[in-house]
Amino acid sequence: MKKFMMKYLMVNCKEATFLMAKKEEGKLTFIEKMKLSMHTSMCSFCKKFEKQTSKIGIESKHVHAEDNLSGFTKERIERMLDEHLF
Amino acid sequence: MPLTMEKQAIKANPHKWLELYGDMLYQYALPRVNDSVIAEDLVQDTFLSALKGLDGYKGEASEKNWLFTILKNKIIDYYRKKATEQAVMTMPDLKLMDDEWFNEEGSWAENKMPKDWQAADNPVEKKEIQKIINWCKDHLKELQQHVFTLKYMEDLNSDEICKVLKISSSNYWVLIHRARLQMRDCVEKYWLKN
Numbered sequence: 001m002k003k004f005m006m007k008y009l010m011v012n013c014k015e016a017t018f019l020m021a022k023k024e025e026g027k028l029t030f031i032e033k034m035k036l037s038m039h040t041s042m043c044s045f046c047k048k049f050e051k052q053t054s055k056i057g058i059e060s061k062h063v064h065a066e067d068n069l070s071g072f073t074k075e076r077i078e079r080m081l082d083e084h085l086f
Numbered sequence: 087m088p089l090t091m092e093k094q095a096i097k098a099n100p101h102k103w104l105e106l107y108g109d110m111l112y113q114y115a116l117p118r119v120n121d122s123v124i125a126e127d128l129v130q131d132t133f134l135s136a137l138k139g140l141d142g143y144k145g146e147a148s149e150k151n152w153l154f155t156i157l158k159n160k161i162i163d164y165y166r167k168k169a170t171e172q173a174v175m176t177m178p179d180l181k182l183m184d185d186e187w188f189n190e191e192g193s194w195a196e197n198k199m200p201k202d203w204q205a206a207d208n209p210v211e212k213k214e215i216q217k218i219i220n221w222c223k224d225h226l227k228e229l230q231q232h233v234f235t236l237k238y239m240e241d242l243n244s245d246e247i248c249k250v251l252k253i254s255s256s257n258y259w260v261l262i263h264r265a266r267l268q269m270r271d272c273v274e275k276y277w278l279k280n
Contacts, residue, residue: 012192018263025244048200053266056219056273060238063216063223065116065125068109073126077104080130084137085100 011035016046020053098143098152103133107150111157117220118161118239120231128164132157161240162250165232169251187267200270203277215277222272229253230265237262 009031011019016039022028023036040047069077111132115125135156136143143152187198194200205211223234232251236242242250248258 012188013194014188014192017267018259021259021262021266027244045194045200048202049270052200052203052274053270055215056266056269057238059212059215060219060223060234061241062212063117063220063239064113065220066113067116067122069112069126069129073130074104074108077108077130077133081100081104081133081137084134 009035009038011039013039013043013046016040016043017049020046020050024054024057098136098140098145098149100133100137100140103136103149103153107153110150111153114154115157115161117223118235119164120224124164128157128160131160135160158240162236162242165236166250168232169253198267198271201274201278203274214280215273218273218276219269221276222269225272226265226268230261230268233258233261234265234269 016036019028019032019036022032028036040050108129111129112125115128116122119125119128132153136153139156143149147155187195189195223231223239226234229251233247236247236250237244244255244258244262247253248255251258253261
């Protein structure tokens with residue numbers, strides 16, 4: 001029975017990383033959750049993948065450019081604002 | 087005294103918008119649309135919409151947050167329009183592509199196995215990671231890039247993204263899986279190089 005369960009719940013790295021994206025949105029079924037946690041408890045690569053991917057997700061929200069609006073564009077916007085304000 | 091301050095706070099001041107928020111909005115928009123001309127237009131459109139909606143602005147949100155909300159909606163509109171224009175965006179052959187990442191048993195391919203990253207938790211390192219993320223995101227394939235941007239930079243959920251980009255949910259999960267694999271691998275390469 002135990003052997004059967006193990007086999008039934010065993011997923012490979014490809015499936016496990018796929019399930020991780022769904023996990024982020026709480027879209028895993030109970031069985032999928034079991035499958036994923038069993039896999040990551042044994043696979044250090046997938047454990048790293050999950051941690052690093054989550055870090056990328058967090059930092060992505062803070063990505064900003066360093067460039068400013070060009071002087072030309074600023075003038076254009078200024079004119080547009082003036083037209084509407086007066 | 088506090089009363090007058092409150093009064094001032096809820097009044098929008100369009101004369102100051104460009105000076106106070108112009109660059110800020112642009113710096114937010116640019117990495118999210120990858121095109122300086124489009125990003126500039128989005129900033130201008132944001133101000134224009136804000137002017138039109140000035141009467142509706144009750145000061146519940148700060149002026150800055152209010153303008154950012156408008157900009158974020160414009161960014162989503164931009165992707166919505168793009169998806170409509172390119173109605174037949176070719177879905178990549180997913181079976182073929184997966185071979186690059188995993189072997190036949192579905193385990194990590196030898197050259198793709200995640201490595202250890204040194205901690206990147208201080209502000210300087212975070213800034214560096216953000217730059218790398220931006221670079222790597224620019225090098226994602228088109229549809230993966232759209233999905234990644236909306237999911238991780240704009241914080242939309244999968245259902246919202248499917249609607250905006252007009253893709254099926256099964257295609258979405260495959261695309262985001264691919265984008266995550268690609269992004270992690272790319273960030274790792276540049277992070278460990280430094």
